[in-house]
Amino acid sequence: MGAVGLLYVGAVLFLNGMMLLGKVEPRATAIFNLFVGALQVVTPTVLIIANLSRPAEILGASGIYLFGFTYLYVGINLLGGFDSTGVGYFSLFVAVMALGYAYANFQILGDPAFGVIWLYWSFLWFLFFVLLGLKHEQITRYTGWVTAIQGWVTAAIPAFMILTGYWRNTNLIAVILAVFGLVVFIGLWPLTRGREPAAAAPSPGDEAVGAREHRHRPRWT
Template sequence: MGSVGLLFVGAVLFINGVMLLGWVDEKSAAPMNFFVGGLQIITPTYLIFTANGDANAILAASGLYLFSFTYLYVALNITLGLDGTGLGYFCLFVFVSALVFSWLNFTRFADPGFGVIWLYWAFLWLLFFLLLGLKQERLGRYTGAVCAIQGWVTGWLPALLLLTGGYAAMSGTVAVVLAIFGLVVFGGLYPVLGRRSPGSVPAAPGPQVSA
């Protein structure tokens, strides 16, 4: 069930990313944030209630709420026209938590693939904090590009591998490939998009306006 949720996390990250890039109007992105935010409430709740007290299963499922609350926060900010500062500081909380979940995947869960994926998410939510919480407007387009790309490589791709049974044998390979990909692509995009003149400060991960 978590793999299905991850597939649609990929979709909402992509939508929020292209919203930040200015390709999609923010109001048209709000429904997807509501849909996926709701799904990511139902999924971990189901997994926790059916875990039969398995501490590792409950721990793994608990991290999903970080994303569901982000997407619902985004949707409400867009719908109600709220300032994005509160969301930005929540993203700081998510950033710190994602670092912990990354470490847990490398150690407790012995899953280096998702260890790297959680580092990707930590980086993205750090960008959201800088953009929304600290109003670093120059990062808007760079954050959008990172968000859109992460929708494919941290959501869509691992979800398909999990759903088709191909992930378990490839976790180490996924970790190495994503680590190299992230350093090269995100590092290469920053000089192009990260230093552009600022636009308007977003109310959510998407341009008014984002993981």
């Protein structure tokens, strides 16, 4: 069941990345964030209830709430036109906790591939903190690309591999993921720097009062 939810995490990350890159209108992504956020709250709840006597399963399911609450928070904020600071600082909390879950996957759950994936997520949610909490909008384009890529690499593809029985040899997968992440995300930095528009990105509230010329430059993930 967790793999099913992970598949749709890939979809929402890809969609949110496209939003940050100005390809999708922000409010159009809000509904899907709510759908996936709700799924990522229901899924771990069911998994925990079904595995009350299995601490490892509870540990694995508990981290899903971090993402469920993120997507619900983002969806509500996009629809309500609220300031992004709350999402940003919650993202910092997620980034720190993701380091703990990475350690748990390496040392307790015995899944080094997901240990690396949690490191990916820690990096991504830290970018959300810098972009939304600290409002360094010059990294919007970089964050958009990282978000979209991670939607496939950390969620959609692993979920499909798990569902089809191809998630094997996690040590090899961990090495591939680590090398891919270092090469791609370091390489993206110089390619995206200096390509942000001169004007600051508007808040959702600005859109609500008619700042139509900026509607594709949200501050949301």
